[in-house]
Amino acid sequence: MSAIPIEYGLILAGILFMLGMVSVLIRRNIIFMLISVEIMLNAAGLAFIVAGSKWTQADGQIMFIFILTMAAAEVSVGLALILQIYHQLKTLDTDAANRMKG
Amino acid sequence: MTTIDYLWLIPFVPLLGALLLIVAGRSMSRATVAWIGAGSVGLSALFVMGIGVDFLANPGVYEVSLWRWFAVGGLSPSIELRLDALSLIFIFVITFVGFLIHLYSVEFMREDSGYARFFACLNLFVCSMLLLVLAGNLVLLYLGWEGVGLCSYLLIGFWYEEPKNGFAARKAFIITRVGDTAMLIGLFVLFASFNTLDIDAILSNAPSAWEQGSGIATAAALLLLGGAVGKSAQLPLQNWLPDAMAGPTPVSALIHAATMVTAGVYLVARMHVLFELAPIAQTAVGVVGAVTLLMAGFSALTQSDLKRVLAYSTISQIGYMFLALGVGAWSAAIFHFFTHAFFKALLFLGAGVIIEALHHEHNIFRMGGLKNQLPVVFITFLAGAASLAALPLVTSGFYSKDMILWYAWAGEKGSGLLYAAGLLGALVTALYSARLVILTFFGPAKTAVSKLPGWRMTLPLGVLAILSILTGFLEVPHNFWHSQMISGFLSDVLPASIVRPGSEAYEWAIQLLAAVVTLGGLYLGYLAYLARPALHERVREKVAPLHQLMVTGWGFDVLYDVLFVRPVTWLAYVNRADIIDGIYSGIAQLAMAANRALASTQNGVMRWYVFGIVVGAVLIITLGIFV
Numbered sequence: 102m103s104a105i106p107i108e109y110g111l112i113l114a115g116i117l118f119m120l121g122m123v124s125v126l127i128r129r130n131i132i133f134m135l136i137s138v139e140i141m142l143n144a145a146g147l148a149f150i151v152a153g154s155k156w157t158q159a160d161g162q163i164m165f166i167f168i169l170t171m172a173a174a175e176v177s178v179g180l181a182l183i184l185q186i187y188h189q190l191k192t193l194d195t196d197a198a199n200r201m202k203g
Numbered sequence: 204m205t206t207i208d209y210l211w212l213i214p215f216v217p218l219l220g221a222l223l224l225i226v227a228g229r230s231m232s233r234a235t236v237a238w239i240g241a242g243s244v245g246l247s248a249l250f251v252m253g254i255g256v257d258f259l260a261n262p263g264v265y266e267v268s269l270w271r272w273f274a275v276g277g278l279s280p281s282i283e284l285r286l287d288a289l290s291l292i293f294i295f296v297i298t299f300v301g302f303l304i305h306l307y308s309v310e311f312m313r314e315d316s317g318y319a320r321f322f323a324c325l326n327l328f329v330c331s332m333l334l335l336v337l338a339g340n341l342v343l344l345y346l347g348w349e350g351v352g353l354c355s356y357l358l359i360g361f362w363y364e365e366p367k368n369g370f371a372a373r374k375a376f377i378i379t380r381v382g383d384t385a386m387l388i389g390l391f392v393l394f395a396s397f398n399t400l401d402i403d404a405i406l407s408n409a410p411s412a413w414e415q416g417s418g419i420a421t422a423a424a425l426l427l428l429g430g431a432v433g434k435s436a437q438l439p440l441q442n443w444l445p446d447a448m449a450g451p452t453p454v455s456a457l458i459h460a461a462t463m464v465t466a467g468v469y470l471v472a473r474m475h476v477l478f479e480l481a482p483i484a485q486t487a488v489g490v491v492g493a494v495t496l497l498m499a500g501f502s503a504l505t506q507s508d509l510k511r512v513l514a515y516s517t518i519s520q521i522g523y524m525f526l527a528l529g530v531g532a533w534s535a536a537i538f539h540f541f542t543h544a545f546f547k548a549l550l551f552l553g554a555g556v557i558i559e560a561l562h563h564e565h566n567i568f569r570m571g572g573l574k575n576q577l578p579v580v581f582i583t584f585l586a587g588a589a590s591l592a593a594l595p596l597v598t599s600g601f602y603s604k605d606m607i608l609w610y611a612w613a614g615e616k617g618s619g620l621l622y623a624a625g626l627l628g629a630l631v632t633a634l635y636s637a638r639l640v641i642l643t644f645f646g647p648a649k650t651a652v653s654k655l656p657g658w659r660m661t662l663p664l665g666v667l668a669i670l671s672i673l674t675g676f677l678e679v680p681h682n683f684w685h686s687q688m689i690s691g692f693l694s695d696v697l698p699a700s701i702v703r704p705g706s707e708a709y710e711w712a713i714q715l716l717a718a719v720v721t722l723g724g725l726y727l728g729y730l731a732y733l734a735r736p737a738l739h740e741r742v743r744e745k746v747a748p749l750h751q752l753m754v755t756g757w758g759f760d761v762l763y764d765v766l767f768v769r770p771v772t773w774l775a776y777v778n779r780a781d782i783i784d785g786i787y788s789g790i791a792q793l794a795m796a797a798n799r800a801l802a803s804t805q806n807g808v809m810r811w812y813v814f815g816i817v818v819g820a821v822l823i824i825t826l827g828i829f830v
Contacts, residue, residue, distance in 0.1 A: 125813055134809075199807025 110151030117144035131186065131193045135179050142172050205257045206250075210267045210284045213250050213294060214333035216243045221326035228319025240322025241305035244329050248298035251291075258291055262695060264403075266339055277398055283339035285402065289696045292537060292689075293336035293469060296544045300461045301329045303663035307552050308453040310659040311559070315451075321361060325457070328354035332462050336469055341390050341400040344470075348386070348434070351463045352379050358458060359450040371449035378443040382433015386470075389426030392419065406476045413480050424477045424484030427470060428491070435467030435521050438495040442759040444518055445502075448510040452555030455510060460517050460551050461544040468524045468540055472533055475697060479531070485616065489529020493624035496522025498757055500631035504638065505753040508565045509554050512639055515756075516591060517547055519628065523607050526625055530617040532610030533697035534678075534690035539607055541689065542599035542674050546590035549667035553584040556660055557643060561650045567639065572648030579661050581644050583668035590671040592636035592725060593629060595718035599675025604629060606678065608717050613706035629717060630724040637728020638739075645733055680714065 121141035128134050146165040153161015183193070190197050220243030228236060258265075268283040305325060312321050331350025338344035360372030390400060396412060396419060397405050413420040431437070436444035447459050458464070471478060471488060478485040496519045503515035520543050527536035558565060560577060574581045590600035608629065612622035656664075678689040690699065731739040743750050752758055804811075 122817060126810055126817070129810075195809045198809065 104154075107151055107155045111148060114144045114148040114151065117141075117147065129194050129196060131183055131195050131198075134195065135176065135183065138179075139172060139176070142168055142175075205261075206253045207257055207265045207286060208267060209250065210254060210265070210286055210337070211269055213247050213254070213298070214284075214330045214337065216247045216250070217326045217333070218330040219243065221323050221330060224319050224323035224326065228323055231319060233313065233318055236319045236322055237309040240326055241302065241309055243326055244298060244305045245302045247329070247333070248302045251294050251298045254286070255291060255295060258286065258288075262288065262692075264695070266403075268339070272342070278342075278394065278400065280340045280342035280400060282343060284337040285339035286337065287696045288693045289469070289472060289537065290336045292541060292693075294333055296541060297329060297332050297336070297462050300544055300548050300667070301332075301457055303666055304453050304457045304461075304548060304552065307456075307555070307660050307663045308451075310657050311453055311555055312451065317361065321358075321451070324354050324357045324361070325454070328358070328458060328463070332466070335466055338402075340402055341393065341405075344402075344473075345387070345390065348430070348466065349383065351458070351466065352376065352383065352434070355379075355447070355458050355463055358454040359447045361450055361454065365449075368449040371443075371446040375443040375447045378440050379433040382430045382440050384429075385426045385433070386430025389423050389430065392423045392426060396423075402473065406474070409476050409480060415480055416482055417480070420477060421481040421483050424474070424481040425487065427474055427477065428484055428488055431467030431470045431525075432491060433467075434470075435464050435525070436518050437467065437491050437522060437525055438498065439759070441495060441499065441518050442756055442763065445506075445511050445514045445756060448508070448514050452510070452551055452558065455514070456548045456551035456555070459514065460547040464517060464521055465524065465540045465544070468521065468528065468536055471525070471528045472537060472697060475528075475533055478528070479698070482616075485529055485531070487529070488525050489611075489616070489621055492522045492525025492527070492529055493621050493628075494522075495519070496526060496628040497624055497631070500628050500635065502753050502756050503635045504631060505750055507568055509558065509567050509570070509639070509643065510551070510565060512567065512635065513547070513550055513554060516632070516635065519632065520547065520591070523604060523625065523628065526611055526621060527607040530610050530614040530621060530700075531698075532607060532614055532700040534693045535603070535606040535610055535700065537693060537697070538678050538689045539603040541677075542590065542603040542671070545667050545674060546587040546598075546600060546671035549583060549587035549664060549671055550591065552660070552664055552667065553580050553587060556580050556656045556664070557584075560652045560654055560656070562653055564650050567642040569649045570643045571646040572644070573652070574644040576648070576652045577655070579664065580656070583664040584644070585640060586668040586671050588636045588640045590675075592633040593717070593721050594725070595721060597672065599671055599673065601718075601721070602675035602678055602680070605680060605714055605717050609680070609710060609713050610700050610702070612713055613702045613709070615701040615703055617703075626717065626720055630720045630727075633721045633724025634728045637725045638732050641728060641732040646736075680710065 118141055121137045121139075121144060124137040125134050125141070128137060146168045149161040149164040149168070151161070153159065153164075186198055187193060220239050223239055224231075224236060231239075265286040266283055267286070268281050271279055271281045273279065305322070308321065308325065312318055315321060328351060331347045331354060333347075335344055335347025335351060338347055356372050356376040359375050360369045362368050363372075393405055394400055397408055399405065409420070433440040444459060444464065448455055450459075478488065499515045499518035499522060503512050503519060506512045506515060520539070524536040524539050524543075527533075527539060556577065557570065557573060557580060560573075560580075561570060564570065586598070590598040592598075593600040593604040595601050604625075608622060608625045611617045611625045612619070678687055731742070755761070804815075
């Protein structure tokens with residue numbers, strides 16, 4: 102089995118990252134924004150894995166485990182905040198959450 | 204180990220008194236305040252006595268260095284006190300006369316609501332004045348110099364509810380400040396040349412560093428003279444002193460007669476080496492003194508306010524001291540300071556008793572006949588006035604003024620013109636002294652006496668009266684007796700006064716002339732104000748415009764008002780919108796506009812913020828990769 106060239110993996114990671122970023126920017130529903138952030142995180146994780154396999158180092162995989170842990174923590178906090186927002190505003194539209202603007 | 208090591212106690216005790224009174228004076232009883240206020244100065248006077256005894260046993264120059272004050276760029280003055288014959292004479296007068304005046308104030312101010320404040324300021328003044336004359340370097344001297352200026356301001360405006368007193372206080376402060384600024388520049392010049400402000404170092408290095416009559420020596424001496432002129436109320440900065448009489452009378456006696464106003468004399472005497480290197484500056488000292496003594500003397504002749512007469516006479520007598528300094532008669536100037544401190548303090552204290560006894564009547568034309576009602580005041584005041592007029596042989600004023608007149612004529616730097624001014628001044632002095640005594644104590648009584656002074660007020664009068672008579676015998680002219688205690692005492696510090704060769708033979712004639720002029724002035728005063736009172740009215744009408752000019756102190760107030768006060772107030776009026784302030788409010792407005800612009804980006808739309816983060820990240824990464 103021949104190795105997949107590193108460019109392919111990185112281009113895939115880049116595409117995923119851009120997709121995630123653009124959808125964070127254009128989505129209004131806060132749950133979708135959270136999912137898009139997850140996609141960005143995973144894109145970054147993919148880049149680590151690819152780089153790790155290229156140099157045959159375990160560091161890339163360790164970093165991905167870290168990212169997973171962090172994503173889990175982030176999602177738990179994020180979902181709690183989303184619940185609160187929904188309770189307060191009765192909507193998931195982020196544009197409605199602008200009551201603190203100065 | 205001598206008592207001189209404890210020199211620092213002399214200024215420290217009044218400082219402690221002042222601090223105590225400032226902090227806790229309000230809650231103390233009047234008796235406690237009086238004990239602290241007068242007691243601290245009295246204690247200081249006792250220390251001076253003790254140190255004086257040790258000093259007389261071993262005369263010399265003692266330096267007591269306490270600690271280094273600060274060190275900035277090569278200037279590291281220490282808090283060091285310097286005791287020599289000159290400063291000993293000054294601290295003796297300051298503490299001794301100061302104590303008597305404090306004692307007097309205990310009774311004089313007894314009903315005043317600011318009792319503790321008064322003694323706090325007075326103690327602080329004594330401390331500053333002692334620092335001024337004991338300072339071993341010019342920085343410490345300047346501290347004392349400004350300290351006495353501050354206390355003078357606080358005490359002139361002591362009764363600050365009256366706007367006119369506050370005005371007088373500000374006038375005194377601002378006018379002396381003009382001189383202080385000149386002095387400060389003088390200190391910079393000295394520091395630039397010698398890299399130190401230690402008095403000893405400057406005095407010993409100056410003759411080798413500077414040529415006789417060089418420009419820089421003249422500049423430095425003239426700048427110091429500027430400071431001296433401001434503090435000592437000499438021409439052209441003399442017009443604050445008559446207004447300074449707005450303060451309580453003990454303040455006038457202590458600050459504006461005996462001690463602070465002679466700080467200029469002390470400064471010139473202390474820095475005498477500089478003035479000897481700069482003959483132009485020294486001549487200027489003499490000329491300033493001569494002109495001032497005449498102008499102030501004539502003004503004193505026309506005043507109707509008892510305290511203003513004394514104020515002008517103080518200016519005039521300090522003019523004599525400057526005249527003496529100008530002709531190189533250093534010890535004569537100090538001798539005159541010494542006698543003047545006693546008799547002028549006495550006159551002011553006497554005036555305080557009179558004014559209080561007559562329901563705060565200041566006008567001497569509404570006094571009269573007090574001879575029988577206030578006999579103690581009369582006798583002591585007479586002694587003071589006789590000394591002021593330099594009544595021959597029996598008063599101290601005669602010996603000190605005669606010494607000045609002698610050196611003005613016969614001294615190496617003396618001249619006929621300076622002597623003539625001094626002699627005319629002596630005539631005027633005798634005349635206004637006679638006028639003062641006659642209008643106050645003789646003739647019919649015009650205002651009833653309401654209260655008599657107690658022992659705390661009469662005791663200082665008595666002591667000062669005795670001293671006004673006796674101190675003159677410390678220094679008797681050569682041809683009378685060989686008793687030159689003052690100039691002998693000062694010979695370590697101040698150079699001897701040199702007499703032109705061949706003039707000794709005329710000493711008798713000069714003395715006789717001075718005596719005749721004095722007696723003539725007194726007779727003239729007797730004639731014009733007692734024997735034929737119509738005479739002075741007639742003279743006054745003859746020269747009405749000139750009289751008016753003298754009453755207003757030769758129009759200096761008007762002159763300065765036109766020259767300085769009005770342009771400044773005009774400028775302030777024109778610039779009432781404050782042009783400079785526009786720059787700063789412009790900067791403020793710019794900041795506000797930027798703030799508004801930035802605040803508008805905080806619109807609460809989260810995707811905008813994310814977009815901002817993305818753009819920022821892209822920018823930074825681009826910069827990181829391509830730059």
